Structures are given as structure tokens and as C-alpha cells.
Amino acid sequence: MRRLSILTYLSFPLSVSLPLLSMSTTASAQDVVEEIVVLGRQEFLKTEFTAKRTGANVDAAKLMNLVPGGAAANNGPLTGQIQYRGMSGPRINVRVDGMLIHGGGPNWMAPPLHHIPAGLMEELVVEQGIPSISTGGGIGGAATAYWKRPDYNYGNGWKFSGDTEASFGSVDDGTSLSGVFGLSSSNQRIYAVGSFDGGDDYESAKGTVDATEYGRNVYGLGYGYKSGMNEFEFNVHRIETEDTGTASLPMDIDWFETEVWNASYKTEIGNVGLEVRIYGSDIDHGMSNSLLRPAPDFSSLMLPPFLGDDKRAVYATSEETGFKVSLDWAVGDGGTIIAGIEGKDAKHDADVSDPDFAPFFVNNFNDTDVEMLSVFGQWSSLIGQSWYLEAGFRSEKVDMSTGTVDAFPARLVDMNPTMWPMGTPPRAVWMLRQGFNASDRSQSDSNLDWVTKARYQATDNLVIELGFAQKTRSPLYQERYLWIPLEANAGLGDGNNYVGNPNLKPEESRQIELGFDWDFGDFYFSPRFFRRFVDDYIQGVPTTNMAVIGVSANANGDPTPLTFANTDAKFNGVDLTIGTKINDNWRLEGIASMINADRDDISDSLYRISPTNARISLFYETNSFSAKIEQVFMSEQDDLSRTNTFDPTNGNNSFVKTDSYNLTNVFLSWVINDKLTISTGAENLFDVDYIDHLTGFNRVIGSVVPVGSRMFGPGRNFFGRLQYQW
Numbered sequence: 001m002r003r004l005s006i007l008t009y010l011s012f013p014l015s016v017s018l019p020l021l022s023m024s025t026t027a028s029a030q031d032v033v034e035e036i037v038v039l040g041r042q043e044f045l046k047t048e049f050t051a052k053r054t055g056a057n058v059d060a061a062k063l064m065n066l067v068p069g070g071a072a073a074n075n076g077p078l079t080g081q082i083q084y085r086g087m088s089g090p091r092i093n094v095r096v097d098g099m100l101i102h103g104g105g106p107n108w109m110a111p112p113l114h115h116i117p118a119g120l121m122e123e124l125v126v127e128q129g130i131p132s133i134s135t136g137g138g139i140g141g142a143a144t145a146y147w148k149r150p151d152y153n154y155g156n157g158w159k160f161s162g163d164t165e166a167s168f169g170s171v172d173d174g175t176s177l178s179g180v181f182g183l184s185s186s187n188q189r190i191y192a193v194g195s196f197d198g199g200d201d202y203e204s205a206k207g208t209v210d211a212t213e214y215g216r217n218v219y220g221l222g223y224g225y226k227s228g229m230n231e232f233e234f235n236v237h238r239i240e241t242e243d244t245g246t247a248s249l250p251m252d253i254d255w256f257e258t259e260v261w262n263a264s265y266k267t268e269i270g271n272v273g274l275e276v277r278i279y280g281s282d283i284d285h286g287m288s289n290s291l292l293r294p295a296p297d298f299s300s301l302m303l304p305p306f307l308g309d310d311k312r313a314v315y316a317t318s319e320e321t322g323f324k325v326s327l328d329w330a331v332g333d334g335g336t337i338i339a340g341i342e343g344k345d346a347k348h349d350a351d352v353s354d355p356d357f358a359p360f361f362v363n364n365f366n367d368t369d370v371e372m373l374s375v376f377g378q379w380s381s382l383i384g385q386s387w388y389l390e391a392g393f394r395s396e397k398v399d400m401s402t403g404t405v406d407a408f409p410a411r412l413v414d415m416n417p418t419m420w421p422m423g424t425p426p427r428a429v430w431m432l433r434q435g436f437n438a439s440d441r442s443q444s445d446s447n448l449d450w451v452t453k454a455r456y457q458a459t460d461n462l463v464i465e466l467g468f469a470q471k472t473r474s475p476l477y478q479e480r481y482l483w484i485p486l487e488a489n490a491g492l493g494d495g496n497n498y499v500g501n502p503n504l505k506p507e508e509s510r511q512i513e514l515g516f517d518w519d520f521g522d523f524y525f526s527p528r529f530f531r532r533f534v535d536d537y538i539q540g541v542p543t544t545n546m547a548v549i550g551v552s553a554n555a556n557g558d559p560t561p562l563t564f565a566n567t568d569a570k571f572n573g574v575d576l577t578i579g580t581k582i583n584d585n586w587r588l589e590g591i592a593s594m595i596n597a598d599r600d601d602i603s604d605s606l607y608r609i610s611p612t613n614a615r616i617s618l619f620y621e622t623n624s625f626s627a628k629i630e631q632v633f634m635s636e637q638d639d640l641s642r643t644n645t646f647d648p649t650n651g652n653n654s655f656v657k658t659d660s661y662n663l664t665n666v667f668l669s670w671v672i673n674d675k676l677t678i679s680t681g682a683e684n685l686f687d688v689d690y691i692d693h694l695t696g697f698n699r700v701i702g703s704v705v706p707v708g709s710r711m712f713g714p715g716r717n718f719f720g721r722l723q724y725q726w
Contacts, residue, residue: 006692008015048126048566049122058117058118058214060113060117060145061081061082066144068576069085069595070083071375071610073696075249076249077212079110083649084126084143085593086138086573090102091138093136093140094112095137095143095144096145096262097145099147099281099322100644104142105319107246107487110239111251113145116145117218119167122149126141126212128528130379130451130513132390132392136342138471139472147234149179150184151189152178152188153189162180164177164724169720170719171716172717174196175196175198178194179197179289188224189223194218194219194220195217197214198214198215198248200213204712205690208249209704210229210698211292213245213448214240214245216242216243217241218240219238220235230512233262233264233265234261236262237259237260238258239258239389240258241258248698248699249493249645249699250292251289252287252288254291259281260282275325278323281318284317286315290312292467293702294309294700294702299556301555305357311346312353313353313515314352316349319347320346322344324343332381333382336379337377339378340375340377345369345371345372345373345633345647346370347367347369348365348370349368350364360408361406362408363443364484365482368400368481369399370398374397377393378392392450394450396445400475405484407484412426413430413490414430445619449471449472452468457472461519463517464516465515467595469509471511472509474506474562475504479500479504480501480564486554488639492696493656493696494696495697498544498561498563499545504536505566509533510533510534521559523580526578526579530574534571535564537567537599538566539565539599539606540563540564542643545560545563560647571596573594578590586618589619591614591615596609605642606641607641607644608641608644614633617631625671626669627669629664629667630664633660634692635659635663636657640656640657656695658692663690665681684714686716687711689712691712691713692713697709
């Protein structure tokens with residue numbers, strides 16, 4: 001397929017798609033992707049991968065598995081975090097319809113994409129390489145998910161429409177139902193959405209993996225209005241998650257009760273475009289270490305909260321509001337300027353309790369507040385017949401603060417200091433509390449991002465892109481304010497206890513990228529090379545604080561806790577897309593990725609980095625039937641983080657390489673008519689026994705997966721899906 005030149009892009013009013021990765025369907029709690037296409041957007045000329053899914057309503061983060069350089073770090077069936085080129089979690093700018101939702105709870109049991117079921121998601125757009133300044137912050141990449149909604153009716157009167165689907169998967173007996181129902185006229189639309197996701201513990205080639213069941217219900221309403229150059233959109237959603245496993249974390253999801261709302265307005269004033277967005281979220285979250293798994297016994301202290309099984313529960317709340325205002329206007333011949341302001345305010349609280357001993361408590365986070373405000377500007381333009389240039393900056397101010405904390409063991413010392421002298425665990429907790437409350441708990445960061453990119457049409461068949469960028473990230477509130485050693489670390493899932501460091505500096509990433517887009521008739525090949533250095537990279541390092549070590553060893557089961565610290569890191573690698581059209585019905589497509597990520601201050605690899613991998617797909621397509629055979633090749637990963645994973649003292653067996661493996665997936669789809677589509681197939685067709693390197697380490701006692709070992713991959717999954725639209 002002929003790749004379009006830079007000037008050809010401008011002649012199209014909408015995006016142009018290239019079949020770099022294409023349709024597959026599935027219906028389980030595992031990887032599900034319908035299609036990935038590259039979109040050339042007229043106003044920015046940036047390259048994006050757009051993932052659309054037609055499988056079961058499960059974790060939308062799995063869509064990243066079919067993006068070159070992308071992956072999903074999985075802590076549970078609904079708890080996947082996007083990874084792109086070795087960076088994940090808070091380092092990725094993940095948005096839902098333009099709104100930022102940070103992870104629900106201190107351990108990110110509900111990462112951003114937890115809040116939009118894949119069955120109700122229209123598409124996931126991933127910007128390739130260095131994101132443009134106008135996209136937002138984040139040092140590791142950018143992705144935006146969009147809710148499904150009905151189109152406006154361009155005929156007469158009102159039109160009733162719907163998009164419904166039902167699916168099942170054998171690997172976890174999972175079922176999914178979802179629907180979007182709307183009434184639309186030429187300038188108004190009113191719609192309701194709903195979905196149900198439910199599944200049991202999944203089966204691996206070695207048996208049932210405990211604490212991997214899931215359940216989530218989503219309800220929502222929306223309204224849109226469009227007249228002339230004015231467009232208004234408002235929606236509100238409620239997400240209810242219950243009894244969902246996160247086997248790589250110390251607790252499971254007891255419940256999430258989440259409300260999110262989002263409003264936007266677009267117009268043109270003269271020759272200037274204006275877009276305004278305001279949004280908010282309110283998250284109540286309960287977690288338990290005895291709901292879906294046997295309660296652990298991690299302490300032998302002769303105190304009531306530690307006698308027998310050490311049951312724990314956590315109640316966490318999060319309230320976030322944000323806004324963005326941007327202007328855009330044309331300059332010169334073929335140029336555009338975008339400028340704006342963006343802000344967000346978030347408040348977080350989390351308390352630990354013991355269901356069997358009411359007096360026990362720990363203020364994990366108390367009245368923690370994070371305020372962000374940034375201004376940004378971006379210029380882009382065509383230069384002559386062959387060049388596209390882009391440059392932008394973002395200046396951000398981040399203010400963080402937290403309240404005083406307390407805990408039951410420290411209260412014991414308050415009541416009777418002589419009973420708990422130096423060297424006793426309650427005294428150690430008391431020392432940590434006193435030191436934290438006496439410290440400066442307010443921090444302010446001034447961050448600066450800049451991006452420059454150029455695309456050059458070298459020949460009719462070759463476009464070359466070169467980009468440079470500096471991106472910054474302020475520490476998470478967990479990284480600064482976790483005062484007592486716990487696993488409340490935004491879902492790292494490495495089995496270590498952590499403490500925070502209020503004096504952490506922001507991370508500063510400098511990146512260079514070189515890309516080539518070749519096409520020769522029906523064949524295309526697009527490699528991208530990148531290199532990144534991160535100063536003050538935030539990483540856990542062994543703590544030297546004896547009070548932290550004493551509390552962690554005696555009360556929390558980890559004698560070798562880590563503390564967040566500023567280090568240095570480097571990333572380099574290559575990812576590519578390749579494909580060819582064989583004839584009118586057959587085509588072959590593939591992606592491949594290789595990433596190296598290491599500490600730059602000591603000799604050690606970084607934690608949880610995707611191994612070298614490739615996906616090759618053979619397609620057969622007619623007007624009413626399509627088939628895809630996909631082969632996944634995953635190499636071994638022996639570049640392990642000794643800092644994060646070598647910890648034999650707490651029973652982990654995690655400093656072990658993951659072996660290579662190959663998976664075969666088959667996807668079939670029939671278009672019965674213009675309303676009904678039926679899909680079926682099998683994932684892991686040959687029931688291969690494998691381990692995904694990006695899973696965490698099992699924390700569930702008595703599972704088929706040994707405690708401290710990486711999670712086993714799902715076994716053979718037969719699936720089916722029915723979609724009916726009108």
C-alpha cells in the first residue's frame with residue numbers, strides 16, 4: 001500500500017489509515033485487540049496507533065500488547081498498567097476522553113484504564129515515539145481512551161440506535177455484556193451505557209490460579225449538543241468493582257465505588273479555535289488480604305494485631321478535579337500554534353485496619369494534596385515541499401503536601417513510654433511517626449518540558465523522522481509520603497516493602513528518536529530507534545534506617561525494605577512494523593520490539609522490562625468473513641533488577657529469568673448482515689505453559705503458583721462473541 005507524502009496528508013480532511021496491524025477478535029480476560037492502524041493527523045502530522053476491540057469486556061490495558069514498543073504490566077484481571085518502551089504506570093500520560101485519572105488507591109488496583117471497560121471503549125489512541133507537547137505531560141509516552149457514543153443523526157427527526165455485545169471465554173468462565181443506547185437528532189444526542197464483566201479464577205497449563213476472579217459493573221449517561229462551530233459534551237459514569245483478585249499485590253479488591261464526570265466545549269472565535277474541558281472523579285476503595293485468599297502470617301509479635309493470622313483491610317479515598325483550556329490558530333503558510341493552560345487538584349487518604357482487632361489502625365496517607373498547573377505552547381508547520389517541523393514547551397508547577405500521621409503501635413508508646421524502650425517495634429513505629437510529623441511535608445517542583453520534531457520526505461518511498469525531547473515527572477505522593485514500610489507503591493508488585501522520601505527530586509528525561517517509513521507498493525517497513533537518559537530516576541534502594549528495617553522485619557514481613565531514591569537510568573531500543581499484501585484476500589503483518597533498560601549509576605537492570613518480542617499475523621479477508629492466525633514470539637528475559645527482585649530473606653523466588661515462549665492464536669469473524677457480527681476463536685491454542693515477564697510475583701498462599709514466583713500465563717481459551725448494532 002502506498003504511503004502518503006507530507007503534502008498528501010494536507011489534502012485529506014480526516015485521518016488516513018495504514019494497515020500496520022489489523023483485525024483480531026477475542027473474548028477472555030486476556031489480550032484482546034480488534035485493529036491497530038496508523039493515523040496521520042492533519043494538524044500535527046504525528047503518527048498514532050489506534051486500537052479497537054471487539055472481544056469481551058475486560059482490561060483495556062491489554063490493547064497495548066499489539067502496539068510496537070507497547071505492553072501491559074499485569075497485577076490482576078482488571079489491574080493492568082500500560083507499558084511503553086520500558087516505562088509504565090505514572091510515567092505514562094494516560095487519559096480517558098481527555099481527563100486524567102490517577103490510579104485508584106495507593107497501590108493502583110484501579111489504574112487509569114480500569115475506569116473504562118474495553119467493551120464500552122471506542123478506541124485507544126497511542127502516540128508513537130515522542131508525544132507532542134499539546135498531548136500533555138508524562139515522560140514515557142501518551143495514550144487516550146475514548147468512550148463509545150452514538151453518532152448524530154444527519155437525517156430528519158430523532159433516531160434510536162444501539163451497539164450491544166455479549167461474549168464468553170472458557171479460560172476463566174468469563175462473561176461480558178455491554179450496550180450503548182442513544183437518541184440522536186442532527187444537533188443533539190442523549191445516550192446511556194452499561195456493562196457487566198465477570199469471571200472466575202483462570203486456568204493455566206498447570207492448574208487454577210487463585211485470586212484472579214473479577215467482577216465490574218459500569219453505568220453511564222451522556223448528552224451532546226452541536227450547532228455550527230459550537231459543540232458541547234457531558235457525561236457521567238459510575239464504576240462498581242467487587243471481589244476482584246490482584247494476586248501480585250498484598251491485597252485484593254474488596255470494592256471500588258467510583259463516579260467520574262467530564263464536560264467539554266469547542267468553538268471558533270474568529271480564526272481562533274477554543275477548547276475547554278473540566279472533569280472530576282470521586283473514588284471510594286476497600287481492599288482486603290483475606291477476602292479471596294488465606295490470610296497471611298507475616299509477624300510473630302506478641303501484640304493483638306499480630307497474633308495468629310495477620311488480617312488487614314484498607315479503606316482509601318481519592319477526589320480529583322481538573323481542567324484544560326487550549327487555543328489554536330493558523331500562522332504563515334501551513335503553520336499552526338496551539339497554546340493553553342492545564343491544571344489538576346487531587347486529594348488522597350488511606351487507612352489500614354485489622355478486622356479482628358478494632359483498636360488497630362495505621363494512617364497510611366492523611367489529607368494528602370497534589371496540585372498541578374501548567375502552561376504550554378506548540379508551533380508546527382510545513383516547510384517547502386518536503387519538511388514538517390514541530391516545536392513546543394510546557395512549564396509546570398507541582399505543589400504537594402500531606403497531614404500528620406499516626407498508628408496504633410505508636411499510641412502504645414504514647415500511653416506507656418517505659419514499657420516500650422528503644423529496640424522494641426512499637427518504639428520504632430513511634431520514631432518513624434515523630435520524625436515524619438516533624439519534617440517539612442510540603443514540596444514544590446518547577447518542571448520544564450520541550451519537544452522538537454522534524455519529518456523529511458527523502459524520496460517517494462521514504463520519510464525520515466528525527467525528534468529530541470526533555471520531559472519531567474514529579475514524584476507520586478506515595479513515593480514522597482509513604483512514612484511506614486508497606487507495599488503501597490502504585491502497583492510495583494515486586495514483593496518489597498517501601499518507605500517514601502519527601503526530598504525526592506523530579507525525574508528529568510532526555511530522549512532522541514530516529515524513525516524511517518519505507519513503502520514499496522504492497523510492502524511497508526517502519527523501524528524506530530530511540531535512546532533515553534533519565535536523571536534522578538525514582539527507584540527503590542536498600543534502606544539504611546534501622547527503625548524502618550525493624551518495623552518492616554518484625555511487623556510487615558520484609559527484613560530488607562527499600563526506600564524511594566533518585567538514581568539515574570538509561571533506555572535504548574528499536575521497535576518496528578512490517579507488512580505486505582499478498583493478493584486481494586491475503587496479507588501478512590507483524591510488529592517487533594527490543595528494549596534495554598539499566599541503572600546508569602550502578603550496574604543493574606531496571607525492573608519489569610518487556611523482553612524482546614515479535615508478533616506475526618496472517619490474514620484472510622472477504623466481505624463477510626475474516627480469519628487471522630497470529631504467532632507470538634517472546635524471548636527470555638535475563639536482564640533482571642537485582643535491587644527489586646533478589647530478596648531471599650522474605651521467601652521470594654523472584655530473581656529468576658523468564659524463559660522464551662511461543663503462542664498461537666486463531667481469530668474468526670463472520671459478518672451476518674449490516675447489524676450482526678459473530679466472532680470466535682482460540683488463544684494459546686496449544687495450551688503452552690509460560691510466564692509473562694510483566695506479571696508480578698504471586699502473594700497468594702496455596703495457589704498453583706508458588707508464593708514469590710511470577711504468575712503463570714493463562715492456558716487455552718476458546719471464546720465467542722456476538723455484536724448487534726442498529
